[in-house]
Amino acid sequence: MQTLWQDLRYGARMLMKKPGFTLIAVITLSLGIGANTAIFSVVHAALLRPLPYEEPDRLVMIWERNLSRGLEQSQASPVTYCDWREQKRLFDKIAGWWYPQVNLTDTGVEPQRVRTIDVTDGFFDVLGARPFMGRGFQPGEDRPGGERLAVIGHELWRSRYNSDPNILGKAIALDGRSYSVIGVMPPGFNYPNATEVWCPLGWEPRQHSRNARFFEVVARLKPGVTMRQAQAEMNSLSTRIAQDNPQSNKDWGAVVVSLRDQLVGDFRLALLVLSGAVGLVLLIACGNVANLLLARAGAREKEVAIRLAIGATRGRLLRQLLTESVLLALLGGVIGLLVAAWGADVLLKLNPVEIPRTGNLSVNAPILAFTLGVSLLTGLIFGVVPALSASRSDLNRALKEGGRDSQTGGGRIRGALVIAELAIAMILLVGAGLLLKSFMRLQLADAGVNPANVLTFNLQLPSSSYRDYSQVSELYSALIARLKSIPGAQSADAAGFLPLEGGWPTKFLIQGRPAAQGEEPVAQHRPVSEGYFQTMGIPLLYGRRFDERDQADAPGVVIINEALQRRYFPNEDPVGKRVTTLARQYGPLGRVMPASLEMEIVGVVGNEKNSNLSKTSEPSVYFSHRQFSYRNMSVVVRARAAPLSLVNAVQNEVWALDRNLPVSNVKTMERRLGESIAQPRFNALLLGLFAALALLLAAVGVYGVISYTVRQRTHEIGVRMALGASAGDILKMVVGQGLALTLTGVGLGVLGSFGLTRLISGLLYDVGATDPLTFIAMPALLALAALLACYIPARRATKVDPMVALHYE
Numbered sequence: 001m002q003t004l005w006q007d008l009r010y011g012a013r014m015l016m017k018k019p020g021f022t023l024i025a026v027i028t029l030s031l032g033i034g035a036n037t038a039i040f041s042v043v044h045a046a047l048l049r050p051l052p053y054e055e056p057d058r059l060v061m062i063w064e065r066n067l068s069r070g071l072e073q074s075q076a077s078p079v080t081y082c083d084w085r086e087q088k089r090l091f092d093k094i095a096g097w098w099y100p101q102v103n104l105t106d107t108g109v110e111p112q113r114v115r116t117i118d119v120t121d122g123f124f125d126v127l128g129a130r131p132f133m134g135r136g137f138q139p140g141e142d143r144p145g146g147e148r149l150a151v152i153g154h155e156l157w158r159s160r161y162n163s164d165p166n167i168l169g170k171a172i173a174l175d176g177r178s179y180s181v182i183g184v185m186p187p188g189f190n191y192p193n194a195t196e197v198w199c200p201l202g203w204e205p206r207q208h209s210r211n212a213r214f215f216e217v218v219a220r221l222k223p224g225v226t227m228r229q230a231q232a233e234m235n236s237l238s239t240r241i242a243q244d245n246p247q248s249n250k251d252w253g254a255v256v257v258s259l260r261d262q263l264v265g266d267f268r269l270a271l272l273v274l275s276g277a278v279g280l281v282l283l284i285a286c287g288n289v290a291n292l293l294l295a296r297a298g299a300r301e302k303e304v305a306i307r308l309a310i311g312a313t314r315g316r317l318l319r320q321l322l323t324e325s326v327l328l329a330l331l332g333g334v335i336g337l338l339v340a341a342w343g344a345d346v347l348l349k350l351n352p353v354e355i356p357r358t359g360n361l362s363v364n365a366p367i368l369a370f371t372l373g374v375s376l377l378t379g380l381i382f383g384v385v386p387a388l389s390a391s392r393s394d395l396n397r398a399l400k401e402g403g404r405d406s407q408t409g410g411g412r413i414r415g416a417l418v419i420a421e422l423a424i425a426m427i428l429l430v431g432a433g434l435l436l437k438s439f440m441r442l443q444l445a446d447a448g449v450n451p452a453n454v455l456t457f458n459l460q461l462p463s464s465s466y467r468d469y470s471q472v473s474e475l476y477s478a479l480i481a482r483l484k485s486i487p488g489a490q491s492a493d494a495a496g497f498l499p500l501e502g503g504w505p506t507k508f509l510i511q512g513r514p515a516a517q518g519e520e521p522v523a524q525h526r527p528v529s530e531g532y533f534q535t536m537g538i539p540l541l542y543g544r545r546f547d548e549r550d551q552a553d554a555p556g557v558v559i560i561n562e563a564l565q566r567r568y569f570p571n572e573d574p575v576g577k578r579v580t581t582l583a584r585q586y587g588p589l590g591r592v593m594p595a596s597l598e599m600e601i602v603g604v605v606g607n608e609k610n611s612n613l614s615k616t617s618e619p620s621v622y623f624s625h626r627q628f629s630y631r632n633m634s635v636v637v638r639a640r641a642a643p644l645s646l647v648n649a650v651q652n653e654v655w656a657l658d659r660n661l662p663v664s665n666v667k668t669m670e671r672r673l674g675e676s677i678a679q680p681r682f683n684a685l686l687l688g689l690f691a692a693l694a695l696l697l698a699a700v701g702v703y704g705v706i707s708y709t710v711r712q713r714t715h716e717i718g719v720r721m722a723l724g725a726s727a728g729d730i731l732k733m734v735v736g737q738g739l740a741l742t743l744t745g746v747g748l749g750v751l752g753s754f755g756l757t758r759l760i761s762g763l764l765y766d767v768g769a770t771d772p773l774t775f776i777a778m779p780a781l782l783a784l785a786a787l788l789a790c791y792i793p794a795r796r797a798t799k800v801d802p803m804v805a806l807h808y809e
């Protein structure tokens with residue numbers, strides 16, 4: 001311990017003697033360590049930290065899936081959920097829920113859309129969640145006709161009810177119906193999907209068709225049951241269900257996903273890629289600091305030789321030098337921790353899509369342990385090579401001449417480090433280039449609509465006030481008429497699903513084309529008002545649009561999109577053909593089609609993207625909202641200019657018809673499209689920043705090595721110039737040395753990129769992992785930056801005075 005204390009004091013003195021060197025090294029390391037700690041804090045919160053539930057490793061979500069339709073995870077039928085519930089050998093507890101879309105309409109308070117789920121009675125027990133106040137649901141309280149009860153979230157209790165300590169037993173109004181509050185959940189509990197109110201299911205799951213898939217399911221595995229065992233059991237059960245119900249369950253199976261993986265979802269790959277990228281940036285920083293230490297070792301060569309001469313062992317000297325390196329890294333780690341605390345917050349603010357479980361990032365024990373570990377490891381990484389080089393110096397030569405680095409092999413080591421830095425920077429640049437090109441392609445992707453000057457908002461009509469679906473269509477028709485008359489509004493319409501929102505995927509039959517059970521065509525069912533296609537700029541390709549003829553009591557008509565025509569009516573005109581929808585009912589709201597389920601195709605329209613911009617449009621069947629009424633609709637208003645200026649007028653028109661309807665999710669269509677590509681934008685931005693930092697550090701590394709080489713070869717350069725070498729000859733010599741390092745590093749980096757960029761292929765859109773343009777442009781950019789870094793010291797070398805150089809040293 002005494003020896004360690006001596007090493008630390010001596011190392012601190014040596015660092016203080018060279019404040020400029022220490023400052024540069026600490027800043028370089030703090031940026032690398034801070035960036036790594038910031039990313040790790042997000043990764044730890046999202047991927048590594050245990051879920052805040054009882055025995056979270058046993059929690060799973062169960063989905064139906066149909067790989068023949070490309071459905072990896074589909075909501076389940078409540079009937080199938082009942083079959084899963086019987087698997088006593090597999091699950092300790094299991095619960096399901098659905099999203100009913102309700103409004104909070106307490107008297108005297110502005111109506112508010114609240115995120116609500118109706119759950120089976122075991123929901124909170126599956127998670128092991130305990131209310132902050134009151135209780136959860138007891139067995140049997142989810143039965144049909146049961147008492148209307150509600151458990152509310154802590155944030156809703158605080159914001160809307162002012163943390164009322166007497167809230168238990170009080171009534172709240174959901175869609176005009178009175179519910180008794182029996183519990184308040186603890187702060188931070190909002191599972192799933194930021195839920196604010198939980199209510200009992202209130203209906204029998206087996207009353208529905210197996211084709212009605214709208215249920216989500218969470219379960220707790222029995223102790224000792226592995227994910228593999230659970231999946232195997234569910235596969236066997238799905239096979240039996242499909243055999244017994246071929247019409248509804250052919251090709252349908254089940255997939256079991258850990259709750260942790262489900263919550264993180266698509267963020268896992270992006271976070272891991274960013275973690276790898278920032279780790280590579282730290283390696284480049286280590287290479288630069290190692291080069292600084294090697295240069296410093298040359299200046300300290302006589303000091304090292306004297307210490308060896310008076311009896312210090314090489315092991316003792318090596319330990320002392322490594323102590324200095326680790327001390328330098330720890331200083332960088334302390335500042336890096338401050339950088340990380342700021343950087344993690346900036347990172348989350350830059351990301352427009354909230355990363356799950358990262359709401360309250362803080363410097364905790366795992367973050368401190370990570371920073372300490374990275375700092376110690378970093379100190380060893382950049383310190384060991386200079387320490388070994390210094391401890392192995394030629395004692396006699398060093399004592400006679402002070403030594404020249406070019407003679408000790410340090411120059412070769414520095415060259416190797418620069419090559420490694422360039423190779424790493426090359427990999428990051430190629431990855432960033434691919435993501436940037438992918439984002440640009442995605443940004444230019446055609447959504448199939450004209451989003452300019454379109455305002456959108458959502459309405460949910462409560463079934464308590466709008467029992468008859470004729471009332472629903474009348475309300476929307478009246479609202480659309482009123483909105484069209486607003487000054488500044490050009491047109492207004494409504495749709496059950498906006499672009500980039502998937503409709504109800506439902507089977508249908510084509511008249512004259514019998515299909516085997518389970519093999520019926522599938523399309524998204526999307527109700528719209530008459531002028532929706534004109535308002536959104538969706539072109540009519542064949543036939544006609546909906547109009548006043550298409551009333552509820554008129555013959556059923558549909559319009560299909562181009563994707564459906566190409567798939568099911570290739571090389572023929574579908575107008576006039578007849579289809580029969582198999583959608584008799586959707587969920588517990590019972591959205592019933594007209595008495596006759598046979599519909600005539602009256603038109604074909606262009607494709608609007610109906611899932612996300614990165615995917616092709618799915619086949620869609622559009623219904624007139626008068627014939628297929630839908631309580632939850634999005635309203636679109638095309639403004640002549642500045643759509644957000646219409647918000648107050650829109651709200652007033654809604655409240656003029658019904659004061660209890662909240663206008664929710666108000667956004668422009670352009671913003672919706674922007675949000676749909678927010679995550680790719682963030683990925684490209686962050687990896688681009690890391691790549692730019694890597695490019696800068698690599699260029700600095702090249703500059704440092706060439707500058708040091710020029711300084712070490714000043715005598716040689718003077719001799720060459722005295723013997724007649726021109727400035728151009730010196731320039732070629734120095735730049736040639738840098739060019740050799742650059743081409744080697746870039747070449748190795750390109751080879752590495754071919755393998756490593758395949759890891760990010762899942763983040764790319766319309767760009768291959770080996771895109772030729774990127775693999776040409778990025779090496780050229782890095783080579784240009786490296787050559788510029790070479791040119792500056794080379795230019796300085798051409799100005800060496802031969803007379804001064806001949807007296808050098």
